[in-house]
Amino acid sequence: MSQTTTIPASAKTASIKRFLPSTTNLGxxxxxxxxxxxxxxxxxxxxxxxxxxxxxxxxxxxxxxxxxxxxxxxxxxxxxxxxxxxxxxxxxxxPNTLPSPAEVVKASQLLLADHRTISADKAEFKAKTAGVNAQRKEQGLDLITYTGRPSFVDQIFTSLKTVAVGFLIALFIAVPIGVIIGLNENLRTAFNWFIQVFKPVSPVVWLLLVFMIVKTLTLGSDSDTSFLISAVSVGLCSMWATLVNTSVGVSSVNKDYINVAKVLKLGIGKKIFKVILPSAIPLIFTGLRITVSVAWMVLIAIELLAQSPGLGSFVWEEFQNGANDSNAKIIVAMFVIGFIGFLLDRVMYYIQQSVSFEKALS
Amino acid sequence: MSTPIIEFRNVSKWYGEGENRTEVLSNINLKIEEGEFLAIVGFTGSGKTTLVNLMTGLLEPSEGEVLYRGERITGPAPERGIIFQNYSLLPWFTVYQNVALAVDQVYPDWPAAKREEHIRRFIEMVNLTPATEKRPKELSGGMKQRTSIARVLATDPDLLLMDEPLGALDALTRGNLQEEILKIWSANRRTAVLITNDVDEGIFMADRIIPLEPGERSGLGPEYRINLERPRNKKALNTDPDFKKVRTEILNYLVQLGEAAKMERDESLALPDLQPIQPGTSSFGWLRRAS
Structure with missing residues (x-):
C-alpha cells in the first residue's frame, strides 16, 4: 500500500532525535x-x-x-x-628500536621547537629580502624565495594542500561521471568492468601511471611536477567510492519521484537538478566521506614514493636518516596523521548529516 | 454524443512474458464522459492502480488502446493530473516549492508574480497557508495529501485522476477531505476519476460507479448510476433509501465475485517430498560419532 505510512513510528522518532540538540536529556x-x-x-x-x-x-x-x-x-x-x-x-x-611514549613526547616538543626556529628564520629572511624583492618585482624578475628545509608543521600543511587538491580532482571527475552513468543503464554497463577492474588497483601503481603521463605531458618545462603527480594520484585512488555511490544514488531514485517528474513532463535539466540530484545527495556525500578518508590514507604512501614534500616524505626521510630520535619522530608523525584523518572524517560526517537532513526525516 | 474524454478499447494489460505472464486487466472497455465524476471500486490487487496508470500514460496497454479525446495516449502529460495514493511529494521541497514545481512547469510564460499568486491561491484553497514553508516531513498525512491535491489542481488539469487518494488517511481526515475535494470539483466541474476500495466513498462522491473484478484478469463489472442530488450530505446519506440500495447492490456484487474468485483458487497444493533433518543424523554426523 503506502510506503510513507509503513515507516514504524519508533524509527521515525529515533531519526528525529538524532538531529535534535540533546539539551533536554543531558542530565x-x-x-x-x-x-x-x-x-x-x-x-x-x-x-x-x-x-x-x-x-x-x-x-x-x-x-x-x-x-x-x-x-x-x-x-x-x-x-x-x-x-x-x-x-x-x-x-x-x-639501542635503536621502538621508542617509548616519553621519547615520543620529547620528539614532538623538539619538532615544535624546530618549527619555531624555522619560522623565525623565514621571517628574518623575508625581512631581509623585502627590499631586494620589491626591486626585482619592478624589474619583472623572479622573487627570491626561502629555500630552507620545511618544518614538520609546514609538511602537515603541504600534505593537507595535496589532499585537498586530490579530493577536488576526485570530486570533479567522479560526481559528473557518476551522474551520467547513473542516468543511463547502457553507460552503466559500459563503465562497470572499468570500475570493477580499476577500483582495487593499489595507490602505488596509480602513482606510476600518473608519473608516466605527467612526465610526458610536462616535457620541456622545468617546474616541479611532484606535487601535481601526487595530487592527481590521490584523486584517482580515492574517487571510486564517490563514483559508485553517485551512480547508485542517481539510478535508484524513488519511483514515485520519477513518476511526478514524468507526469509534469519535466525537462531533463529540471529533472536532474530538482528531482534526481536532491534525492541522490545523501548517497553522494557518503561516497565523498569515504573518498576523503581514502585520499588521506593513500596520500602518505604516495608522497613517500613521489618525493613530493609532505608528511609521507617526512616519514621516509626520518627513516632513511636513522638518527637517534628518528624513530620517535616517525611515531609522532603517525599520531598526527591519524588525528588529522579523524578530524577530516568528522568534518565530512557533519557535512553529510547537514545535507541528508531532509531525506532522513521524510 | 461528443467524444468521450477517455476511452478504453479492448484494453488488456499483463506483466512479464511466457510462463511468468500475469494478466492484470483483461478486455476493458470504458468511456468516460466530459464533466462526470466516475468512481472505480475494487479490492486490493484487482489492478486499480494499473488502470489509472494506463490513463495517465505511465503504463502502456499490452493490447488494445487507451484514447484521450479520441487520440491515443503515448505518455504522461500534465493535462491528465493525478493525485497519487502515497502523495509523492518531493521531501526536499517545501509545500510552496512542491506546488511551484508543477506551476512553473505548466505555466512557464506567466510572469513570476502571477505564478506566485496562483500558487498561494491554491495553497489557500486546501487550507495550508500556515504550512506554506513547511517540508513534507513536518506535515500530517492529511496535510501531505492536501499539498498533493493543491499541486495537481494548480495545473488546472483537464482530467483529474485520483488513485486511492485518501486510502492512507484516518477516517476523520478522510471524511473532511472527501468533502473538500467535492467542493473544489463542483466549483469548475472537471472530469474526475476516483479509484477507491471504499464503496461508501465512491457513492458519496461519484456520479457513476464501476466495480473492478477481483483477482487476476480483472474486467469491469456493471455500472451503477448514483442519482443523489448534490451537494450531498454525508449524515443524511446514511439514512437515504437510494444510497442504501445502491450500496447493498455493489457490496453484494463485489462479495459474490470475491467468493467466486476464492473458489476458483481453491486447489490443493502439491507439497514437496522432503524429510526433516534430525539433529545428529545429518551427513556430518559421522564426524561427531568419530570424535
Missing part, C-alpha cells in the same frame, strides 16, 4: 557520558602501558644483542664498556 545522559569517557581514558592508559612495556622489552633485546656482538668481536672488556655506556644512556651507544 539523564551525563552518567552515561562520564562512563564512556572513563572507559576511553582507561583504555588509553592501558595502551600507553602496553606501549611502554613492549618498548622497554625491545630496548633490552636490542641492548643485549649489541653487547653480545661486541663480546664476540672485541672481547669481554669492550663488552663491559658497552654495557656501561648503554646504562649511562649516552647517545652514541643508544
Amino acid at each position: 539523564a545522559k551525563l552518567p552515561g557520558m562520564a562512563r564512556s569517557a572513563g572507559i576511553t581514558l582507561a583504555s588509553m592508559l592501558l595502551f600507553l602501558l602496553i606501549w611502554q612495556l613492549s618498548s622497554s622489552y625491545l630496548y633490552s633485546v636490542e641492548a643485549e644483542s649489541r653487547i653480545d656482538r661486541v663480546l664476540a668481536e672485541q672481547g669481554p672488556e669492550e663488552a663491559e664498556a658497552m654495557r656501561a655506556c648503554i646504562a649511562s644512556g649516552d647517545i652514541s651507544c643508544k
Whole structure:
C-alpha cells in the first residue's frame, strides 16, 4: 500500500532525535557520558602501558644483542664498556628500536621547537629580502624565495594542500561521471568492468601511471611536477567510492519521484537538478566521506614514493636518516596523521548529516 | 454524443512474458464522459492502480488502446493530473516549492508574480497557508495529501485522476477531505476519476460507479448510476433509501465475485517430498560419532 505510512513510528522518532540538540536529556545522559569517557581514558592508559612495556622489552633485546656482538668481536672488556655506556644512556651507544611514549613526547616538543626556529628564520629572511624583492618585482624578475628545509608543521600543511587538491580532482571527475552513468543503464554497463577492474588497483601503481603521463605531458618545462603527480594520484585512488555511490544514488531514485517528474513532463535539466540530484545527495556525500578518508590514507604512501614534500616524505626521510630520535619522530608523525584523518572524517560526517537532513526525516 | 474524454478499447494489460505472464486487466472497455465524476471500486490487487496508470500514460496497454479525446495516449502529460495514493511529494521541497514545481512547469510564460499568486491561491484553497514553508516531513498525512491535491489542481488539469487518494488517511481526515475535494470539483466541474476500495466513498462522491473484478484478469463489472442530488450530505446519506440500495447492490456484487474468485483458487497444493533433518543424523554426523 503506502510506503510513507509503513515507516514504524519508533524509527521515525529515533531519526528525529538524532538531529535534535540533546539539551533536554543531558542530565539523564551525563552518567552515561562520564562512563564512556572513563572507559576511553582507561583504555588509553592501558595502551600507553602496553606501549611502554613492549618498548622497554625491545630496548633490552636490542641492548643485549649489541653487547653480545661486541663480546664476540672485541672481547669481554669492550663488552663491559658497552654495557656501561648503554646504562649511562649516552647517545652514541643508544639501542635503536621502538621508542617509548616519553621519547615520543620529547620528539614532538623538539619538532615544535624546530618549527619555531624555522619560522623565525623565514621571517628574518623575508625581512631581509623585502627590499631586494620589491626591486626585482619592478624589474619583472623572479622573487627570491626561502629555500630552507620545511618544518614538520609546514609538511602537515603541504600534505593537507595535496589532499585537498586530490579530493577536488576526485570530486570533479567522479560526481559528473557518476551522474551520467547513473542516468543511463547502457553507460552503466559500459563503465562497470572499468570500475570493477580499476577500483582495487593499489595507490602505488596509480602513482606510476600518473608519473608516466605527467612526465610526458610536462616535457620541456622545468617546474616541479611532484606535487601535481601526487595530487592527481590521490584523486584517482580515492574517487571510486564517490563514483559508485553517485551512480547508485542517481539510478535508484524513488519511483514515485520519477513518476511526478514524468507526469509534469519535466525537462531533463529540471529533472536532474530538482528531482534526481536532491534525492541522490545523501548517497553522494557518503561516497565523498569515504573518498576523503581514502585520499588521506593513500596520500602518505604516495608522497613517500613521489618525493613530493609532505608528511609521507617526512616519514621516509626520518627513516632513511636513522638518527637517534628518528624513530620517535616517525611515531609522532603517525599520531598526527591519524588525528588529522579523524578530524577530516568528522568534518565530512557533519557535512553529510547537514545535507541528508531532509531525506532522513521524510 | 461528443467524444468521450477517455476511452478504453479492448484494453488488456499483463506483466512479464511466457510462463511468468500475469494478466492484470483483461478486455476493458470504458468511456468516460466530459464533466462526470466516475468512481472505480475494487479490492486490493484487482489492478486499480494499473488502470489509472494506463490513463495517465505511465503504463502502456499490452493490447488494445487507451484514447484521450479520441487520440491515443503515448505518455504522461500534465493535462491528465493525478493525485497519487502515497502523495509523492518531493521531501526536499517545501509545500510552496512542491506546488511551484508543477506551476512553473505548466505555466512557464506567466510572469513570476502571477505564478506566485496562483500558487498561494491554491495553497489557500486546501487550507495550508500556515504550512506554506513547511517540508513534507513536518506535515500530517492529511496535510501531505492536501499539498498533493493543491499541486495537481494548480495545473488546472483537464482530467483529474485520483488513485486511492485518501486510502492512507484516518477516517476523520478522510471524511473532511472527501468533502473538500467535492467542493473544489463542483466549483469548475472537471472530469474526475476516483479509484477507491471504499464503496461508501465512491457513492458519496461519484456520479457513476464501476466495480473492478477481483483477482487476476480483472474486467469491469456493471455500472451503477448514483442519482443523489448534490451537494450531498454525508449524515443524511446514511439514512437515504437510494444510497442504501445502491450500496447493498455493489457490496453484494463485489462479495459474490470475491467468493467466486476464492473458489476458483481453491486447489490443493502439491507439497514437496522432503524429510526433516534430525539433529545428529545429518551427513556430518559421522564426524561427531568419530570424535
